[in-house]
Amino acid sequence: MKLDALDRAIINGLQGGFPVSERPYAEAAARLGTIEAELIERLERLLEAGLLSRFGPMYHAERMGGGLTLAALHAGPEVYERVAEQVNAHPEVAHNYAREHHLNMWFVLATETPERIAEVIATIEAETGCRVFNLPKLEEFFVGLRFEV
Amino acid sequence: MVEEQAAAESMPDAGAIDALDRAIIAATQAGLPLVPEPYRQVAEALGVEAEEVMARLRRMLESGVIRRIGVVPNHYALGYRANAMVVWDLPDARIAELGRRIGALEFVSHCYHRPRHPPEWPYNLFTMVHGRSREETEAKVGMIAAMLGEADRGHQLLYSSRILKKTGLRLGG
Numbered sequence: 268m269k270l271d272a273l274d275r276a277i278i279n280g281l282q283g284g285f286p287v288s289e290r291p292y293a294e295a296a297a298r299l300g301t302i303e304a305e306l307i308e309r310l311e312r313l314l315e316a317g318l319l320s321r322f323g324p325m326y327h328a329e330r331m332g333g334g335l336t337l338a339a340l341h342a343g344p345e346v347y348e349r350v351a352e353q354v355n356a357h358p359e360v361a362h363n364y365a366r367e368h369h370l371n372m373w374f375v376l377a378t379e380t381p382e383r384i385a386e387v388i389a390t391i392e393a394e395t396g397c398r399v400f401n402l403p404k405l406e407e408f409f410v411g412l413r414f415e416v
Numbered sequence: 417m418v419e420e421q422a423a424a425e426s427m428p429d430a431g432a433i434d435a436l437d438r439a440i441i442a443a444t445q446a447g448l449p450l451v452p453e454p455y456r457q458v459a460e461a462l463g464v465e466a467e468e469v470m471a472r473l474r475r476m477l478e479s480g481v482i483r484r485i486g487v488v489p490n491h492y493a494l495g496y497r498a499n500a501m502v503v504w505d506l507p508d509a510r511i512a513e514l515g516r517r518i519g520a521l522e523f524v525s526h527c528y529h530r531p532r533h534p535p536e537w538p539y540n541l542f543t544m545v546h547g548r549s550r551e552e553t554e555a556k557v558g559m560i561a562a563m564l565g566e567a568d569r570g571h572q573l574l575y576s577s578r579i580l581k582k583t584g585l586r587l588g589g
Contacts, residue, residue, distance in 0.1 A: 283486045285448075287474050287477070289454075289455075289466070316493070319487045319488060320490040328580070331482045362583070364576040367575050405528075415522070
């Protein structure tokens with residue numbers, strides 16, 4: 268899909284600040300120099316094409332009372348697929364990425380309560396036989412808003 | 417962003433959300449409805465007034481439970497194919513100062529202080545750096561390293577080679 272100037276303006280200009288009002292698309296459209304129906308259609312297309320992974324409120328998991336962490340482990344090539352399956356089978360695992368490093372599996376755990384993080388990690392260690400490194404966020408300096416296309 | 421965090425930190429009960437807040441979160445997790453009155457649609461599905469849904473969303477934005485409302489670009493689909501998690505070993509005493517400077521760079525999308533696990537894992541700052549090619553990403557990492565100077569006691573780029581799972585965060589009930 269080829270992006271035109273309006274698509275770019277939507278991607279660049281709508282990464283935050285979408286209004287909370289009766290007709291928010293009409294309001295946001297006016298700011299972008301377009302109309303409500305056009306903005307809605309563009310968002311549909313960008314989402315369908317996968318150029319946007321999401322449109323809506325971004326929640327701050329820790330502030331909702333749950334637990335959130337980044338965890339990493341090393342799995343050898345001969346067990347890698349099995350370990351990935353065992354890790355992914357946990358509903359608390361939100362994303363899991365293979366990365367090029369000795370620690371070659373990186374996953375995000377999101378749990379209903381902060382205490383549950385340690386339990387899920389212990390279970391994954393027992394199931395996989397791999398040591399899990401728990402890397403919770405201690406402080407946040409910035410979480411993306413300014414991505415430009 | 418700074419104001420948002422300061423506001424959230426000054427509210428001790430910022431995380432105090434009730435059953436209706438949770439229902440609103442659950443109803444909008446997949447995204448906001450693409451209809452002229454999206455908040456009314458959410459409200460109708462939950463059997464409450466649109467004004468109530470909007471008031472709660474505004475409150476959650478203020479308290480920081482909602483970071484923002486908007487689009488999440490898919491870096492990869494938009495041509496940024498070389499996205500690296502770049503991890504740094506920085507002096508603990510300077511982590512806040514340096515973290516803020518790195519986080520302010522336009523090509524850095526996430527910047528977090530996380531614990532070390534020595535000796536296997538000596539790094540204490542995590543960043544995501546985005547580029548269209550590995551050369552571009554590496555040039556950007558070089559700029560950060562130059563900016564850090566002696567404070568950079570070591571860093572590594574971890575490119576993702578495969579997505580093993582991606583369901584997004586889910587919130588029960």
